[in-house]
Amino acid sequence: GENVEQHPSTLSVQEGDSAVIKCTYSDSASNYFPWYKQELGKGPQLIIDIRSNVGEKKDQRIAVTLNKTAKHFSLHITETQPEDSAVYFCAASRGNYGGATNKLIFGTGTLLAVQP
Amino acid sequence: DGGITQSPKYLFRKEGQNVTLSCEQNLNHDAMYWYRQDPGQGLRLIYYSQIVNDFQKGDIAEGYSVSREKKESFPLTVTSAQKNPTAFYLCASSKGPGEQFFGPGTRLTVL
Numbered sequence: 001g002e003n004v005e006q007h008p009s010t011l012s013v014q015e016g017d018s019a020v021i022k023c024t025y026s027d028s029a030s031n032y033f034p035w036y037k038q039e040l041g042k043g044p045q046l047i048i049d050i051r052s053n054v055g056e057k058k059d060q061r062i063a064v065t066l067n068k069t070a071k072h073f074s075l076h077i078t079e080t081q082p083e084d085s086a087v088y089f090c091a092a093s094r095g096n097y098g099g100a101t102n103k104l105i106f107g108t109g110t111l112l113a114v115q116p
Numbered sequence: 117d118g119g120i121t122q123s124p125k126y127l128f129r130k131e132g133q134n135v136t137l138s139c140e141q142n143l144n145h146d147a148m149y150w151y152r153q154d155p156g157q158g159l160r161l162i163y164y165s166q167i168v169n170d171f172q173k174g175d176i177a178e179g180y181s182v183s184r185e186k187k188e189s190f191p192l193t194v195t196s197a198q199k200n201p202t203a204f205y206l207c208a209s210s211k212g213p214g215e216q217f218f219g220p221g222t223r224l225t226v227l
Contacts, residue, residue: 106158
C-alpha cells in the first residue's frame with residue numbers, strides 16, 4: 001500500500017545550525033507534498049508545501065526539495081532557532097488524480113530539538 | 117475568526133461507552149477528515165467526507181462512525197467496538213486538493 005518513510009526520528013542541532021529531514025514515498029502518482037509542524041498538545045500547522053511540477057521551493061529559512069525520479073523529498077531549515085523545536089511531519093497525496101480524494105499519507109514524524 | 121474547532125480538549129471514557137468528538141469549521145471547506153495520532157506514529161486516517169451527506173472509510177475505520185449532515189460539522193463517534201481508543205484525535209478540512217487545516221485536537225483517555 002501507500003507508504004511514506006521519514007528520517008531521522010529525532011534530530012538535535014545547535015542554534016544557528018541547519019537541519020535536514022528526509023522522506024521517501026512509495027506511490028508514484030503522488031503529486032502534492034506538504035510539511036507540517038506540530039507543537040506539543042496542538043494540531044499540526046502547514047509550514048511549506050510543494051507540488052510535483054517544481055523541484056524546489058523556499059520560504060525564508062525553510063526550503064523543500066523534491067526528486068520525483070527517486071521519490072524523495074526533504075525539508076531544510078537554516079539558521080535554526082529554539083522556537084523551531086517541534087515535531088515535523090511530511091506527507092504525500094495524489095490530490096485529485098484519478099478521482100481520488102485529497103488523502104494525505106503521513107510520515108512518522110521527526111522530533112527536532114534546537115539547543116540554545 | 118476563521119478556523120476549525122474541536123471539543124472537548126480532553127475526554128475520558130469508561131470501557132463500554134460510546135463517546136462523540138465534535139469538529140466544526142467556518143472556512144467553507146467542502147472536505148473534512150478525522151485522524152488518529154499515537155505516540156511515535158504519524159497521523160492515520162479514520163474517515164473522510166468530500167461533501168455533505170457523503171463519507172468514506174479511511175485506513176483505520178473499525179470501531180468508529182461519523183456523520184456529515186451539515187457542511188460545517190463532522191462529528192466522530194468512538195464506539196465500544198474500538199478496542200484501543202486512547203489517542204489524540206485530529207480533525208482537518210480542505211477546500212480541495214492541497215492544504216489541510218487542522219484543529220487543536222481532542223485527547224481521549226479510556227479509564
